[in-house]
Amino acid sequence: MLYRKMPKNGDELSILGFGAMRLPTKEDGSIDEKTATDMVRYSIDNGVNYVDTAWPYHMGESEPFLARALAHGYREKVKLATKQPQWIVKKPEDMDKFLNAQLEKLNTDHIDYYLIHSLVSSSWENIRDLGVLEFLDRAKADGRIINAGFSYHGTPEDFAPIVDAYNWDFCQIQYNFLDTNVQAGKAGLEYAASKGLGVIIMEPLRGGNLADPVPQEVMDIWNAAEKKRSPVEWALRWVWNHPEVTVVLSGMSAPAHVEENLRIADEGLPESLSEKELQLVERVAEKYGKMMPINCTGCRYCMPCPEDVDIPACFDTYNNLHMFGDEDRLKMMYAAKLGGILRGAGTNFASQCVQCGQCLDACPQNIPIPAMLEKVAEEFEGPDLQERMAFAKKLFSDDSC
Numbered sequence: 001m002l003y004r005k006m007p008k009n010g011d012e013l014s015i016l017g018f019g020a021m022r023l024p025t026k027e028d029g030s031i032d033e034k035t036a037t038d039m040v041r042y043s044i045d046n047g048v049n050y051v052d053t054a055w056p057y058h059m060g061e062s063e064p065f066l067a068r069a070l071a072h073g074y075r076e077k078v079k080l081a082t083k084q085p086q087w088i089v090k091k092p093e094d095m096d097k098f099l100n101a102q103l104e105k106l107n108t109d110h111i112d113y114y115l116i117h118s119l120v121s122s123s124w125e126n127i128r129d130l131g132v133l134e135f136l137d138r139a140k141a142d143g144r145i146i147n148a149g150f151s152y153h154g155t156p157e158d159f160a161p162i163v164d165a166y167n168w169d170f171c172q173i174q175y176n177f178l179d180t181n182v183q184a185g186k187a188g189l190e191y192a193a194s195k196g197l198g199v200i201i202m203e204p205l206r207g208g209n210l211a212d213p214v215p216q217e218v219m220d221i222w223n224a225a226e227k228k229r230s231p232v233e234w235a236l237r238w239v240w241n242h243p244e245v246t247v248v249l250s251g252m253s254a255p256a257h258v259e260e261n262l263r264i265a266d267e268g269l270p271e272s273l274s275e276k277e278l279q280l281v282e283r284v285a286e287k288y289g290k291m292m293p294i295n296c297t298g299c300r301y302c303m304p305c306p307e308d309v310d311i312p313a314c315f316d317t318y319n320n321l322h323m324f325g326d327e328d329r330l331k332m333m334y335a336a337k338l339g340g341i342l343r344g345a346g347t348n349f350a351s352q353c354v355q356c357g358q359c360l361d362a363c364p365q366n367i368p369i370p371a372m373l374e375k376v377a378e379e380f381e382g383p384d385l386q387e388r389m390a391f392a393k394k395l396f397s398d399d400s401c
């Protein structure tokens with residue numbers, strides 16, 4: 001295992017972090033406790049020392065599971081990260097209530113790395129106005145949390161103001177070789193690192209999409225490499241190639257994933273891929289780009305829409321569905337994210353488009369935006385949308401956890 005230093009405190013963190021959001025499950029959907037515990041402990045025995053969870057993972061069961069998995073001395077061997085469910089914080093006192101509940105659920109007296117979960121511009125403004133920065137100061141001072149950070153799913157332009165708003169120790173962003181210009185993106189990664197923040201990477205395999213199944217035309221490019229690597233190895237090595245990255249989280253859901261990731265992590269040095277290898281990854285990214293049914297680059301020149309439709313997010317979700325499948329998860333995320341449940345704001349659905357045409361001239365890709373939004377709405381907003389929103393509300397609610 002290789003380790004990288006957290007810039008502000010010098011913690012030597014394993015470059016592979018264990019993400020406890022896609023643990024192995026049984027037929028009824030509950031966590032397969034025996035397999036999952038073995039995986040967590042095996043990872044730690046082999047050098048992993050960063051474990052990440054959050055309030056809603058596995059319907060609220062990930063945190064108590066980790067308390068049990070990290071018993072018998074394993075808790076002391078890791079830095080434990082969990083996240084404030086900001087979307088259900090309604091008043092300042094709720095922040096203490098959730099943190100104290102999390103300490104209890106995790107059976108620990110402190111959280112090493114505490115993040116405000118899943119920020120976008122609107123949820124950031126909301127939680128900031130409720131006093132989250134004062135709360136973080138207090139929780140750090142009384143020792144309930146050691147390091148304060150945030151995870152981010154907003155637009156590229158809204159990222160830097162959040163970085164600049166507080167003396168954060170770290171942040172967590174989505175980053176992989178397809179997502180260099182969405183959310184925080186490459187610019188955000190470099191900005192956060194330049195400000196001294198450690199950067200934890202989530203979704204290095206795009207929710208597993210870059211791992212399996214890989215389209216034959218993409219495999220043909222990978223197979224042309226002089227040094228043969230699996231798609232997972234290419235994707236992880238590409239992220240670790242960035243010196244600004246501290247830890248890469250992997251949501252491992254089978255013992256074989258742990259074995260493979262541990263092996264790959266032994267070689268994840270910064271700037272260790274050659275120019276030729278980086279060009280190969282670029283060619284794969286271009287191939288995936290050509291396979292997208294809507295040629296949206298996520299540039300956001302079309303925004304803001306006067307009706308609040310989140311055009312690039314609608315197209316991104318539609319493209320993912322058509323490139324990778326994973327229908328149930330994507331439809332749930334469409335309902336949760338664009339339905340305002342995770343953003344703490346109103347809805348941004350494709351069907352809200354009134355065809356005013358304002359966005360058309362702004363799009364450098366000449367996408368017929370209103371027509372394509374109709375396709376998105378057809379695919380994602382059938383009669384079961386309300387049911388999905390109700391389920392998402394329950395999934396991300398206070399009560400379910």
Ligand code: SF4
Nearest residue numbers: 305353354356357359
């Ligand atoms: S055409 Fe639709 S998506 Fe475009 S700006 Fe108007 S309402 Fe928004």
Ligand code: SF4
Nearest residue numbers: 296297299300302363
């Ligand atoms: S301007 Fe066009 S390419 Fe850019 S985000 Fe909007 S739809 Fe996508």
